[in-house]
Amino acid sequence: MLEIKASETVKEGSIFGQITTMDHEQLVICHDQATGLKALIGIHNTTLGPALGGTRMWPYATESEAITDVLRLSRGMTFKNALAGLNLGGGKAVIIGDPRLKNEAFLRRFGRFVQSLGGRYVTAEDVNMKTSDMEYIAMETRHVTGLPEIKGGAGDPSPVTAYGVYVGMKAAAKKAFGSDSLAGKRIGVQGVGQVGKYLIHHLIKEGAEVLITDIFEDKVKQVALETGAVSIEPSMIYDLEMDIYAPCALGATINDETIDRLKCAVISGGANNQLQDESKHGQMLLDKGIIYAPDFLINAGGVINVGAEYLGGYNRDIVMQQTEKIYDTCLITLEKSETEKIPAQQAAIATAKERIEAIGKVKLPF
Numbered sequence: 149m150l151e152i153k154a155s156e157t158v159k160e161g162s163i164f165g166q167i168t169t170m171d172h173e174q175l176v177i178c179h180d181q182a183t184g185l186k187a188l189i190g191i192h193n194t195t196l197g198p199a200l201g202g203t204r205m206w207p208y209a210t211e212s213e214a215i216t217d218v219l220r221l222s223r224g225m226t227f228k229n230a231l232a233g234l235n236l237g238g239g240k241a242v243i244i245g246d247p248r249l250k251n252e253a254f255l256r257r258f259g260r261f262v263q264s265l266g267g268r269y270v271t272a273e274d275v276n277m278k279t280s281d282m283e284y285i286a287m288e289t290r291h292v293t294g295l296p297e298i299k300g301g302a303g304d305p306s307p308v309t310a311y312g313v314y315v316g317m318k319a320a321a322k323k324a325f326g327s328d329s330l331a332g333k334r335i336g337v338q339g340v341g342q343v344g345k346y347l348i349h350h351l352i353k354e355g356a357e358v359l360i361t362d363i364f365e366d367k368v369k370q371v372a373l374e375t376g377a378v379s380i381e382p383s384m385i386y387d388l389e390m391d392i393y394a395p396c397a398l399g400a401t402i403n404d405e406t407i408d409r410l411k412c413a414v415i416s417g418g419a420n421n422q423l424q425d426e427s428k429h430g431q432m433l434l435d436k437g438i439i440y441a442p443d444f445l446i447n448a449g450g451v452i453n454v455g456a457e458y459l460g461g462y463n464r465d466i467v468m469q470q471t472e473k474i475y476d477t478c479l480i481t482l483e484k485s486e487t488e489k490i491p492a493q494q495a496a497i498a499t500a501k502e503r504i505e506a507i508g509k510v511k512l513p514f
């Protein structure tokens with residue numbers, strides 16, 4: 149009889165091909181005819197604990213786009229949670245569709261799928277999902293966090309995320325300029341949403357010269373008025389003479405085209421998946437001498453906050469202290485990147501993997 153090895157059935161680009169390459173534990177496909185729910189839950193690694201990561205709702209053009217997104221995002225959560233010192237694994241969910249489709253039944257049906265995983269995956273908010281959506285999900289599952297404060301939750305995680313990005317930026321400045329002071333530094337912030345807005349407040353308070361941009365003109369004008377930052381056209385951000393570029397909008401803004409144009413010493417922002425191609429563009433930044441503060445390292449404040457809510461006994465002061473440690477972790481990572489001559493993203497992933505491996509061994513004996 150012809151023998152087929154498991155590895156031979158895994159084709160490049162196929163679902164098993166992707167989860168083998170990225171080393172996922174599980175990909176869950178959720179469907180409900182009645183509500184029209186189509187969701188994917190990616191569980192990357194649960195060595196450290198339940199896989200925590202938010203749910204994103206997006207009108208993906210194709211199924212494969214949604215699969216790639218959930219796999220990349222859940223893998224990123226494994227490294228983010230590990231590096232932040234959390235006892236949580238990495239997971240993420242995506243719901244395919246127009247966010248306006250959400251309603252009580254739709255979200256509760258999704259909550260039941262989360263519940264069916266028995267705590268292997270814990271959800272929270274991400275793009276197009278709000279704390280109020282978590283309330284409906286919480287009607288069907290205990291494994292949800294990021295609830296509104298009036299419901300006993302920790303509320304919007306964005307201010308904590310922004311604080312982590314701010315201290316991470318200071319560490320990157322120390323590496324690049326020899327001092328972590330941002331006073332007088334010219335910083336371009338791309339995206340004045342939840343994270344960007346709080347970050348701008350910290351930067352202005354420290355005396356930085358802040359240039360801000362957003363695709364929504366009224367939004368950027370409002371933040372400029374509130375903070376004293378200067379608004380610029382969205383297309384100008386990549387050609388600006390600046391000390392620090394802070395991507396706080398969507399991912400993949402660091403790519404073949406923009407790296408050539410960027411004239412900054414540091415890149416340090418809150419957006420997820422900033423490098424379009426993790427290895428290629430990480431190396432290009434290293435070659436160009438740009439200090440890059442890995443996104444998943446410095447934007448971990450939000451997950452530190454929702455993680456604390458999920459694990460119980462939430463204390464804001466402890467959460468802020470834990471978030472402040474991002475400064476040291478970032479500096480150590482940038483030192484490692486320099487000493488080992490490897491991109492900072494790669495250095496951060498290596499440290500996260502070391503922790504997962506070491507703690508995994510601790511758990512072996514009963």
Ligand code: NAD
Binds near residue numbers: 342363399447
């Ligand atoms: P948000 O939707 O509130 O803000 C994003 C802003 O970027 C919006 O104002 C949007 O108009 C703007 N934008 C989109 N495309 C743009 C472009 N091309 N140029 C300029 N502006 C553009 O989202 P957020 O919660 O502030 O999150 C921002 C980023 O940080 C996202 O990548 C998110 O995944 C990541 N992040 C957020 C948190 C959190 O706690 N909110 C935690 C970790 C990571």
